[in-house]
Amino acid sequence: MSSAEKLTKLREITAEISRLGSIQALLEWDQQVNMPHGGAEDRGNQAALIAGLAFDKSTSDELGALIQDLASEIPDLDADDDFAREIKVAKRNYDRNARIPREKIIEFVLATSAAHEAWVKARADNDFASFEPHLTHIFELRRQQAELFQPYEHPYDPLLNEYEPGMKTSDVRAIFAALRPRQVELLRAIAESEQIDNSFIKQHYPFDEQRKLGTFIAGRFGYDWERGRIDLAAHPFTTSFGVGDVRITTRFLDRDCMSALFSTMHETGHALYDQGLSPKYYETSLGQPASYAIHESQSRLWENLVGRSREFSRFLFPVMQMLFPQHLGNVTLDQFYRGINRVEPSLIRVEADEATYNMHIMLRFEIETGLLEGSLKASDLPDIWNTRMQEYLGVTPADDTNGVLQDVHWSSGLVGYFPTYALGNLISAQLWEKMVAEHPEIPAAMTEGDFSQILAWLRENVHRYSSRYDPLDLVRKITGGPIDPEPYLRYLNAKYSEIYRF
C-alpha cells in the first residue's frame, strides 16, 4: 500500500469509529428521551454490541500498523501541520485505547456497573459505608490504568489527559491555588453585604411558556434548527449524531423560571460548538471537539457571560414580562438582574452559582488526587468533605446524600473529569475578555438580542479547529498565554461588587 492508500484506509476506519460513536449516542439519547421502560434490557444489549464493535475497531492490529507506518514517514510528529497532527492524534487515541488489556476493560465495565447500582442505593439510603468498597475498587482500577501510561509526574496525569490532552496535575494545582483564596475572599465580601430578594423566581411558571422561552433564546443564540432539536429528559444534556444533527434536552421546574432557561442556554453553548465543528476534519482523528474544558468553556460562556449579564437581561426581561405578566409585572429590570445573580453557598454542585461553583470542583479534585496518591482513604471522605465544605463555602451537609454521595461521576468511573468544569469557567472568561477587546460593541449588541458577532468569533477562533490543537495550545493561540484564573476573577469581582455594592 502506498502512503496515500494507507491514509485513505486510516480515514475509513476513523470514519467508521466515528459513526459507531454516533449510533451509540442515538441509542443513549433515545433511552433518555423516548424509550419505554420495557426496552431497557434490549437497549443494554444493543449498546454493548456497538461498544464492542467500536472497541475492536479502535484497537485493531490493522489500525495500529497503519498508524505506525504513517508515523514513521513524518519527521516531526509535533510539527504544526494538519497531516502530522492527524497522525499524532490518531496515535495518541490508539495508544489510549489499545494499551489497556481487554480483560481489564471488561473488569472495569463490570466494576462501574456494580458501583453505579450501589451508588444509587447508597445515595437514597444515606449510607456511604455501603458505597465505600466500590469507591475504593474504582479508584484502584483507575490507578492501575494510569500506571500503564508511565512515565508521568503524577498518577492523576494520564486520567486528566483523557479529558484534557496535555494538561498536568501540577498545572491544575497551581491554578486552583491561585483561585481558592480569592474566591473565598469574594464570598466573604458578598456574605457581608445586604442580601438580594429573588422570590419572584420561586413561583409557579407554566411549562408551555417556559418551553417557548427556551426555544426562542436558543434560536437567537444561533442554534440551527435544521441541524438539531430540543426534547425533554430527566437530566439535561447535549448529544451529537454528526455535525448535521446535534440535539439538546431540557427539563422544566414548576417553581423556578430560570433553571430550565439557564440549562437550555448552557446546552445551547455545547450544541453551538458541535454544530460548528470543522467539515474539513469531520470523521478524521481531528474531528472531535478539542477537550472537555474547551467544551465547557462554550456552555459557560453562553450561560454565564452572556446569559447572566446585565446587558442580556435588558433583552430578556421584556420578553419574560410578556410571557409571564402576572409573575414579573411588578419586578424592575434591576431587581430581575440582581435576583437572577443572587449568590448563595449551597451544598449541591449542580445548583451552584458562578461565585461558588469552582469551590465544589476544588474539593473534588483534592479528593481524587488524594485517593490516587494514597494520602487519603475512601473511609476518610465524609469527614474531609464536610470539613472542607465548611472551610470553602461556610456550609456543612446534614447527611452524605447531600455531601459526598451527590455526584454520579465516581460510580461511573469518571476520575479526572471534575477539573474540566472549573477550567471551562476560567477559559470562558479568557475568551470573553479577548472577544470583547476585539469587538467592544458586543455588550451593546446583546441588549438588542444580537449575538451574531459572539457566535462568529467563537466559530472562527474555537469551533472550526475541532481537535486540530490541544486545549492548552488552542488557549495560547487565542489569548497568547496559558489557562489563567485572572480574567475569571476580574469578571467575578467586577460583577458582584456592582451587584452587591461593596
Next chain:
Amino acid sequence: MSSAEKLTKLREITAEISRLGSIQALLEWDQQVNMPHGGAEDRGNQAALIAGLAFDKSTSDELGALIQDLASEIPDLDADDDFAREIKVAKRNYDRNARIPREKIIEFVLATSAAHEAWVKARADNDFASFEPHLTHIFELRRQQAELFQPYEHPYDPLLNEYEPGMKTSDVRAIFAALRPRQVELLRAIAESEQIDNSFIKQHYPFDEQRKLGTFIAGRFGYDWERGRIDLAAHPFTTSFGVGDVRITTRFLDRDCMSALFSTMHETGHALYDQGLSPKYYETSLGQPASYAIHESQSRLWENLVGRSREFSRFLFPVMQMLFPQHLGNVTLDQFYRGINRVEPSLIRVEADEATYNMHIMLRFEIETGLLEGSLKASDLPDIWNTRMQEYLGVTPADDTNGVLQDVHWSSGLVGYFPTYALGNLISAQLWEKMVAEHPEIPAAMTEGDFSQILAWLRENVHRYSSRYDPLDLVRKITGGPIDPEPYLRYLNAKYSEIYRF
C-alpha cells in the same frame, strides 16, 4: 467444539444479527419521527455501516459452517421439533443471504437507490417514461436473484418466499382466481344499491381529540404502553427494537375523523403481534414473526374484523360523540356504522376499503409475474393498468401518478411483496371465523369494549409461535386447512348485503 457449543455459538451470532436489526430499526424510526433535515447524510452512512455489519455476520463462513455441522447431526430437518426447525430456518436464512454474491447486492442497492429517486420525480411529474428503464432494471435484477434459487416452478416463487416462506405462485394464482369474479360480483351488487352518506366524516376534527381517541383505543385493544409508544410520522408504520419496545406511528388528517383511527388500529394489530412474540425463541432463528401475510392478518383483523364491525361501533360511537359532540351529535349509530363502511372504488390502493382492496393487489400480482415471465414489458404497464382498473373496479386513472406510479414498492426493489396484503386479508377472516366459533361471546364483548379474549386467542394461537411454523403450516395448524378465500368472501357478503340491503 461440541454440538452444544456450536448451538451456543450459533445463537450468539443470531442474537447479534437480531440486535443489529433492532439498531437499524431505531436509526430508521428516528429518521421518520425525529431527525432534523441536516442529519440525513450522516444517518445514511450510519445505516449503511450497520447494514454492512449485519450482512457480513449473516453471510460469514463461520456461520455457514456452524449451520452445516449442526444440520448434519439432525436426521430429519423437516421434523416437528424445535431444534430441527431452528436449524432448518437458520439454514434457509443463511442460504437466502449468502447465495447472492456481494457485488450483486451492491449493484441492487445502487439500482434501487437510483430507481427510488427516479420514481419520486416521475410520480411528481406524471412521467412514467422516465421511470420505465429503472423498472426494467429492477425486475431484471430480481429475476437474476430468483435464478440463483433454482429449481422452482415459477421464477416468482423465490421472491414470494422472501416474504412468505413455502408459498408458491401457483397457490396465489389459484386463490386470486377464486376470489376475483366473486369480488367483482359483490362490487356490482353494491354499485346497484342505494348509496350511503358519510359526509359526517369529512369535517374538521381537531388533532388533540383524534390523538386521545387513537391512544384510548390502542390501549383498550391491549397495546402495552410499558413496551411501546405512539409518535407522529408522515407514513404510519410499526417497528420493533425488541419484544420490550414496539413502537407505532400515526398521522392525523384534518378533514377525516376515521383515517388516523383505522390506521392506528391497523398498526396496533401489528404491534400486538410483535409484543406477543415468544420469549422462548427470542433472538434465535425462530424469533421473527412467521411471515408478512401473517403479520398483515393481525393488523387487518384489528382494523377490519374488530374496528369496522357493527359491534365495535356500539362501543366506539358514544366515545366519539363525547369527543366530537358538534360533529356527531346528530348522527345515529346506524348512520355511523354504515358511513364508516361505505364502499367506493378508488384509484389508490392505500385508500381502498375492504370490498375493493384485494382487486388492487391482484392487478399488481399479475403485473409482477408478467414482467418476470417476460409476457409483459415495462412499457406495457400504463395501458395494462388502466384497462384492468376499469375491468376490476370500474374506474380509470386520469394520469399515471394516480395509476401505475402510485406505489413505492417496485422502486425499492420489493417484488413479491404485494400478495401478502391480500393473503393477510384472507387469513384474518379465517382466524376470525375459527376464533368466534370457539368463543361465540366475542362479538357481544366487543360492544362493551372488552377485547381481552381476542388478544388472548391470538397470543395463544399465533403470536407465541414466532416463526416456529411456516405461514401455511401455521394456518393449517389453526384452521385445519390451507389459505382459503371462502371465509373472507362469506364475511364480505354478509357484511355488505346487510349494510347495502341487497
